[in-house]
Amino acid sequence: MAQRRKQFPFDEFEPQWQKHWEDNKTFSVPNPGDEGFDPDKPKYYVLDMFPYPSGSGLHVGHPEGYTATDIITRYKRMKGFNVLHPMGWDAFGLPAEQHAIKTGEHPRINTQNNVDTFRGQLQRLGFAYDWNREVNTTAPDYVRWTQWIFLKLYNSYFNEDTQKAHPISELEEKGFSREDIDDRRLAFVAETPVNWSPDLGTVLANEEVEEWRSKGHTVERRPLRQWMLRITAYAQRLIDELDNLDWPEGIKLLQKNWIGRSDGAEVNFTIGDETVTVFTTRPDTLFGATYMVLAPEHPLVDKITTPSLKDQIEEYKSRCAAKSDLERTELAKEKTGIFTGAYAVNPVNEEKIPVYIADYVMMGYGTGAIMAVPAHDTRDNEFAENFAIEIIQVVEAPEGNEDKCFTGNGTAINSGFLSGLSTEEAKQKICDWLEERDLGKGTVNYKLRDWLFSRQRYWGEPFPVAWKDGNHYAISEDELPLLAPELEDYKPTGNPEPTLSKATDWVELEDGSLRETNTMPQWAGSCWYYLRYCDTGNTDRFISEEAEAYWMGKNGNPGGVDLYVGGTEHAVLHLLYARFWHKVLFDLGYLSTPEPFHKLVNQGLILGEDGQKMSKSRGNVVNPDDVVEQYGADSLRLYEMFMGPLEQVKPWSMKGVEGVFRFLARVWRLVMDNDQEGNWVISEKITEAEPDKKANKALHATIKKVGEDIEGMAFNTAISQMMVCTNELTKLEKVPVSSVITLLQLLNPFAPHLTEELNARLAKAFDSLSSNGLADREWPQFIEEYLHEDEIEIVVQVNGKVRDKINVPSEADKDEVEKLALESEKAQSFIEGSTVRKVIVVPGRLVNIVAN
RNA sequence: GCCGGUGUGGCGGAAUUGGUAGACGCGCGCGAUUCAAAAUCGCGUUUCUUCGGAAGUGCGGGUUCGAUUCCCGCCGCCGGUACCA
Secondary structure: OOOOOOOOOHHHHHHHHHHHHHHHOOOOOOOOOOOOOOOOOOEEEEEEOOOOOOOOOOOOOHHHHHHHHHHHHHHHHHOOOEEEOOOEEOOOOHHHHHHHHHHOOOHHHHHHHHHHHHHHHHHOOOOOOOHHHOEEOOOHHHHHHHHHHHHHHHOEEEEOOOOEEEEOHHHHHOOOOHHHHHOOEOEEEEEEEEEEEOOOOEEEOHHHHHHHHHOOOOOEEEEEEEEEEOHHHHHHHHHHOOOOOEOOHHHHHHHHHHHOEEEEEEEEEEEOOEEEEEEEOOHHHHHHOOEEEEOOOOOOHHHHOOHHHHHHHHHHHHHHHHOOHHHHHHHHHOOOOEEEEEEEEOOOOOOEEEEEEOOOOOOOOOOOEEEEOOOOOHHHHHHHHHOOOOOOOOEEOOOOOOOOOOOOOOEEOOOHHHOOOEHHHHHHHHHHHHHHOOOEEEEEEEOOOOEEOOEOOOOOOEOOEEEEOOEEEEOOHHHOOOOOOOOOOOOOOOOOOOHHHHOHHHHEOOOOOEEOOOEOOOHHHHOOHHHHHHHOOOOOOOOOHHHHHHHOOOOOOOEEEOEEEEEHHHOOHHHHHHHHHHHHHHHOOOOOOOEEEOEEEEEOOEEOOOOOEOOOOOOOOOOHHHHHHHHOHHHHHHHHHHOOOOOOOEEOOHHHHHHHHHHHHHHHHHHEEEOOOOOEEEOOOEEOOOOOHHHHHHHHHHHHHHHHHHHOOOHHHHHHHHHHHHHHHHHOOOEEHHHHHHHHHHHOOOOHHHHHHHHHHHHHHOOOOOOOOHHHOOOOOOOHHHHOOOEEEEEEEEOOEEEEEEEEEOOOOHHHHHHHHHHOHHHHHHHOOOOEEEEEEEOOOEEEEEEO
């Protein structure tokens, strides 16, 4: 392309406009109380999911969502909103740490380099970010407040009565013991089995395990003392409060399923002197329970096992322990288990049923014990067939159902006092019956687990906590931020001791306390960054009350951020974690809304030209820098929006980039022409004349459609309408300059450099034009009258098939249109020989003549 | 298995939410310009066709004057999830 002559000098004017916006702080927005703040304007908060600044730089997936929000930002500004549109860096993370391990260089340096690369790349795309509000999760003044929020969690508990977080001091006042208080904190310490990776030197969240395993790292389960966050306390609210959010239904469902509420009952069985509680969602099938299964790790297993079977049980248990979760499911085609020799008594009928252990029952869910109803549960059914256990039918399926193992709702049979009741009634009755006798109760269970919040890495926020005499305590708020010390060597310790434990000077405090050496996971910083943007420089508070009230409230929605755009990969975890923190801070009175994000949009993945996921190994990665180099930032932006609907997965096409590039060149040539020396001058076709009817129609139809499409985030169709409009204007002998300016205004949010450049050039040539930049103008309004036509084309159908097209006066009423249609010769020829039964007239559209 | 999404020309995708299927762009073909090419401009481009038309939105049914759109039953692809009791 270097040798090919550029069709318009984007490489000259794009950097100039970027500099102009930066120098003039065009897109900086003041806070309430700041100079230049206009309190009469409504606010609009547009947020992108901030990136992890990886060493490989931006890829074309990033600018997809970023361009969409950028268009909205520029559009909303023109519509008179104060728009907050910030960008920042989710900069803690393992890659920087691994780089540090290899080179001995502090991860901060590598991180900073990557951030600089990313920022430069984004700026070269001309995004309207308020760079004064840049946030970096690793910056000391950010870490300070992340740790501060952690202390809020540490110093709060969940009050079941109010369903809210309350300060822990309430419990102190009530005289709770230290132990009881520690048991109720939202941030607490627990000994739990975790995924430990010896070669990474850290534990991994369950959802991270597969990723690292596939990279060749080993991961094993072992119990470790860990910090946990009590997100389970919020399970119900996290489900309920999704309702009023403007999120894709699929994402809401994903979150609901992840939280996984199930309604059922706990039932107490006895085994000798011991009581075992099982959880079931089908208490109505209690009469059909023919055996019981305990998870192999269940604490009662050793107690109840018959001595003669001890060896076999031990052998089975160790076999299960050796399996990873993955293997446990993969190898589970066949159900395995083993009889303990013990019998449990079914409380409902005093029947003795055998007790097994089997790895299809998990310790982590419910009570780790089930009553097995092989007639109505597929898993129990499979197991019972393998072990030749009795199967008793207790639910009669509705007529017509032939399932071998019926799991739906029906009518209770063979169930004593429940017989004859519907499943719903039976559930209710048995729950009442159990409760009256203290043998069980209705309960709700959630799949959601508490959040494993500690990592053994170096490059994360240290916990603002120290230990003395086996107890933890929070360090004082004015010691924040607590930063990790520099290390000579960032290698993991090789055992579950966190890397920070190597910094003994830092760990050991004068009074004999020891600092906590775990660090927080990467999620911590991303849980609240959207709040910090509102008030980045604040040294007294994580966000001022005024800034919070303005940017995060004020519009009657449950969520503070008006629009949040990012990938589906964060549909569950990030969004759930952020909602959780937000709710805690809301409960404690720091925030005005119960939810962080009101409207959520997920952009679709961009695939390589081959239709495959972009990856280095496939060699199909498109580098945005190359695209900018060849076609300019405006072309990249426009192409990303023109590819198709934002939410959809779609393949990249360089030919497509060329297509929008050609469109931009057409817009350029609509205004500019080459003189004899080959310099760009304003085209002679541009005039100050008033646009004619046809030009006005094309233009105003475009104003209407582009406005509507931006609101609906249908950017691809907005662009195609602007293409149509450009083609119309290009056809004119004389092009009215006012029409061109309006078109440039509409195109400005999409292609800001080109449009500002042309606008500036036109302003110099025509005195009548404003010299203001397009970014600071009002969005054009369309005039309905211009859209109106005297005559419209109507389709004439006979029996649903198009036979003719006729022009009718646009104000013609139904009868007239019907008459004109029936007069159509072509239609006549198809009606000939048959009788007209019915005529349907759709005003402005068509006439359908039904004849036979 | 379950949950969600999706299926329209050679390709990316449009279609006022029941009313002309294929807007816009890519690609391709023809023409203009050019010594020639690139770039640019114009015209054409769903398929078949006896040039009258006929068929056509994954497949099979249905509702309707009329279905890409609504209903029932299948199939393919993509994503998530996995013994959750």
